[in-house]
Amino acid sequence: MADGTTAEMNAVSDMIAAQVFAEPGAPVLVFDHVGLAFDEKVVLRDVSFTLLKGHTKIILGASGSGKSTSLKIITGLLKADAGVVWVNGRRVDQLTEREMMAVRADLGLIFQEGALFDSLTVRENVGYKLYEESDMPIADVDRRVEEVLGFVGMLDHIDKMPSALSGGQRRRVAIARAMAFKPRILLYDEATTGLDPITALTVNDEIIKLRDLEGVSSIIVTHQLRDAFYVATHSATREPDGAVRIVRATSEKEREAEFVMLKEGLIVFEGDADALRRTTDPYIQSFLS
């Protein structure tokens, strides 16, 4: 009896959550006083931020400041010691691995080192989730895989093994793999590091297009400030003739991309591109120059 009521209540709250999170500006991802330590080493002391639907967070910070760790906490690959993490209205810090799978269906993570499956071809890597974990017909999966590989300019390498690719090519395949199943939240860990400027630009444009045309919310971890500013200050629009153009963002749109700087387990800066440029904090200034 009691169980039946709880189940009903859960169903109702799930429905309400689904409605709330369908609206623009919904908080798709919330970090509330999150802390994590590996044995003695404290990586995150007290980190709180909120990512709104369709917005962008750019996480900056020195090497070892806990950026990759934060992304792993969001995907539930690591559990925080303290604090609360919400993804799409679900408290992921309390979910079991099995329940987490449902949340992950909406999360695309690009690992810093790519983490491609080295026993599978590029095609199988990119289509992994669709081939293995969905009912999508094979022909549709093939089409989708070719489409996303086209976005990152890797269509020619579709039948190669990851070991036969260069570092930058591997990174692009990793990006394609995270995009392939159309998650509504994408987490990029150093997606453009090690790419030549032209490829980096196409990847940045893709990030902007997914955000502005598909409503994807993104977290971008990067040391490439040039790429970070580019993504923050540009937007994609669809012309009446159907062509997509990347243009300079309006100042309103620009405020939807926020920079967060991590240092010693704390957030030492949070604000838009303009605020970051104007900061007088010596540590952050030394980071920017």
Add this chain to the structure above:
Amino acid sequence: MPSFVENWLKSAALEVQEYVRLVVAAMRGVVSRPIYRHDIIEQLDVIGSGSLTVVLLTGLFTGMAITAQSGLTLDQFGARAVVGRLVGASMIKELGPVLTALMLTGRIGSGIAAELGSMMVTDQINALRALGTDPIRKLVVPRMIAGFLMTPVLTVISDFVGITGGWIVSRFQLQVNTGLYWSSVRDGLYLQDVYGMGLVKPFVFGFIIVTVACHVGMRTSGGTAGVGKATTVAVVASSVLVIAADFFLNQILLTLLY
């Protein structure tokens, strides 16, 4: 000093706990969906046909060696004619299962630990989880099923090849008549513990080899150096466990069968 012992006991207990947890989760993965059929078939092939050569060679030479040795010993009692009985029984009861298991530890156990270990340190296991796949179902279950099923098959092949090797030595070195050899082998097989031991052991050994290797592989940390260490640990631990399990299985089966 006491704290050293204490720490050691604690980490050993933790290791066992994690191992049991993995085995339980894998067992659950065998009987519930999703099941990755394609991976099971692939592992049956990798573990089964991939290990055939090494198992054939070990079985053959072991059979020939013990036949030559037994011939010498039996001669002291003028019982050279019953060499087949000795070879058949010891091959099926002891040497076939144990030596096949040890060869598989080297070939399969180390391979699994290295593969899962390197997937662990390059975040591929995390990537599987992030893409919605349970690594235990995708990686451990197929290997466990394949190891559990193929080890007995390979052991039976090794037994047969070993006994055939024994025939070669009996016929051409010991000058024992072919018909006499095989009928003596057959007499040996009527002993009731032969089938019990010969068939129960390899299932247990196969299970040990694969689950230990998966456990060690999935707990790898510390980059490529960690992968090397995991591989060594997996081989050493499962070799020792196989030999210890052999002793205990002998005791248990002897009590049960008589």
